[in-house]
Amino acid sequence: MSAELGLAALWMAAALAVLQLVGGAIAQRDPDAPLAALGRPAAMLQGFLALFSFGMLLWVFAITDLSVKLVAANSHSMKPMIFKLSGAWGNHEGSMLLWVTVMALAGALIACIEKRLPEKTMQATLAAQGFVALGFYAFLLLSSNPFERLPVPVPEGNGLNPLLQDIGLAFHPPTLYMGYVGLSVAFSFAVGALVTRQVTHEFARVMRPWVLGAWVFLTMGITAGSYWAYYELGWGGWWFWDPVENASLMPWLAATALLHSASVLAARDALRAWTIMLGVVAFSMSMLGTFLVRSGILTSVHAFAVDPERGSFILALLTIYIGGALLLFALRVSTVSEGQRFAATSREGALVFNNVMLSAILGIVLLGTLYPLLTEAFDVRVSVGPPYFNPVGAIFTIPTLLAMAVGPLLRWREDNIERLRAPVAIFIVLIVTTALFTVLAKSDIGILPLLGLAVAVGLGVASFMPLRGRDILRVPLATWGMVLAHFGVAVSLLGMASESAFTKEKLVAVAPGGTTELGGFRITLEGVEPVAGPNWTAMEARISAQRGAGRPHVLTPQSRSFWAPAQETTESALLTRWEGQLYAVVGNQADDGRWQLRLWWKPLVTLIWLGGLLICLGGVLAIIGRLVADLRRRHADRREAEEREEMAALRANASSPTANWEAV
């Protein structure tokens, strides 16, 4: 019964999306039409219904209702509850329902609270949101119904891919989807503003928290996904330039550019057309990401659905939305004036530079991701991987990082570079000294890790320079956010460069009781024992790692065998120290009784994800700072309006004889 209720709610939500679209469209011609007033309530109810539908899906997974096809295909009665629930979105249909639900909730939220924009623009925005949602409802209901029943219930489910049975991955997709969907809201605002020709700084202020929010979620999703790959895949790699990873990196790059450009629009009323364009591009990248992952065009761990019919469906949606938005942009861009001007040496100038560079990086990632798919269509198979992305991406990334250090120190509109002589000199000296010391310490270091280390140190210091000479207590929260986020980039970069330059690897076969050395640790294999979990059995190694005369730490890597579905995974064990991580994996036993161990010492590797967290924290601070400032400003505006009204009333009462009031 619950599956049917969920399906019914989904159909009703789709109908409400139609209403939202029609109401918003009518409001453009006649704002007083009865249907026009329904836009906001329709969006709110749609959000509720989608949430209800998703709740029903969670429920059938929680009780393992094996008459539902999706549950039978992806769940198992013996799975721990948390993985039963996360299994609800660990598959194609469920994850699309999650996407639609998050999108409907975001629509409900803007319908509920957003009152700053002109009502007509708001209606157009909601109509755009309804239009996008409609495509996804159609996709769900027509080609990926998550609530489909089986004619005969099966006795037991197939289980979930064991690689996905992990707490990190349970929350990875929802986080990424919130990012994707936040960008859909930014897209709808951009379309609304274009339709009603209201590309103003007020529009940028309204859009900014959504872009920031989306960006925080994307950053978190990418960070978590990377850490997951690092400890779960068992080889110590944290970024593979896998198309699925690129699919999440591309919207992040576009969102990063968008949020900087929206800041210029909000603060200085410049870069209007560029901000709108980036709004369209950012959501296009989200859709493209969804297409790549969901269509089965790539086959990788993440791509569960292999079904060309769905692929063409998403491709059609992609064409309609992106093509439509670009057409609208082309038609309307001439009516969007450029906005305020600025000099080359100014905050705006630096931000334009960063925007162009980020777009170029996005172009490289897009090219490297799509090109092999393109040639494959002509039966030429090529691989594009790290040896391509790293150097080619660096051509554009390094200038961006340099601009990042200097840009925040510049004044809006026009500045004199002479004023920045001291901070720029400090920055350059830091980079050069770090590079020199690194080369002295390790002469065979690659050029990219070397540059990474040097720039990371320089940028780490430079990111705090905007605070110099200011009263720390009076610095706005949003500025702290920027400082932290930029510092986070430096921290993450330091981790990446250090990991790739200084990692030590050891592959050994060790008999129980045997010892080996790595990264200053004495590593002893104490023994290997079988252990069992709820749906797996494993060989668990007890490894003790000891540094000098310090306390020995015990690591317990496992080699797991799941039985539903039958698959082997390696569970790595990590020993985290401030200066790095010891990474241990146990492999098979050789005929002579020795066990295969894979060990890595990775200096400063945790900084990669710590930096990611700092970036997120910076984003959160920026959102809070912006919202608080906006509330204060609106409160002040209201007070001023009230005072003016009182004045007018007083004046009317006093009438003409006391014309002296005028002077006051």
Add this chain to the structure above:
Amino acid sequence: MRALALFLAAMLAMPLAAQDTLPPAPYAYQQLEDPAQEAKAMELMHTLRCLKCQSQSIADSDAPMAGDMRHQVRTRIAAGEDPEAVRQWLVDRYGDYVSYEPRMTASTWPLFAIPLLLLLVAGAILWKRIGRRSEGGAGELFEEADV
């Protein structure tokens, strides 16, 4: 002659058929003695695709085929072969798909031409948007901002 051809075919097919049952080749999970050679091998292995896996390099995979390829790479590097020669040997055997480092060919030139184009376009945009304006100096800026 025919027997020899059959024998050769069988020899070639054997590694494929046998790889799931035989124990992994010695250098699949064993490092080379010489750290410099091992570093060379490692760097190369990170840029070779595991053909049986999904978007993983042979240095990141437990698949038997990745193990066999690691063994191949390590033994060849240990025999003194140049890493690029090993890559070429693998490309000759498995096609361009095996290497993550695309080569410039008739079908891959856009991979190298487009970044160059991007560089030019980025330069042009920057020149147009901010480069030219600065020539006008503060006077022009003031005038336009006041309009």
